[in-house]
Amino acid sequence: MTTTEKTTVTEVNIKMRIGVSQDFRIEVLQVNQDGQLVPVLQPKYGQPYWLKSDKTGVFDNRNYQISEETDWVEFKTFLRLEMVYIPLGYFELKDLGAL
Secondary structure (H helix, E strand, O other): OOOOOOOOOOOOOOOEEEOOHHHHEEEEEEEOOOOOEEEEEEEOOOOEEEEEOOOOOOEOOOOEEOOOOOOHHHHHHHHHOOOEEEEOOHHHHHHHOOO
């Protein structure tokens, strides 16, 4: 028996901005050796981002996410080259008058 599936393709428009290092880390409180709570920066796992070619100016046709497998040396290079884009949040769009 053969089944044919129809794939529906939808074009999506997402407003994005260049990502900066602060977009990809969060501050969490941890107990240090003295028993005090201290803020520690950790990766913001699950944060989506898109890459834009620094040669062609074209976005990859997929998104990426910060994960345990993220190559931080490569990622920092992408950030320095301003190749990393993140979607604008609701309040950013509101502040820009883009809603």
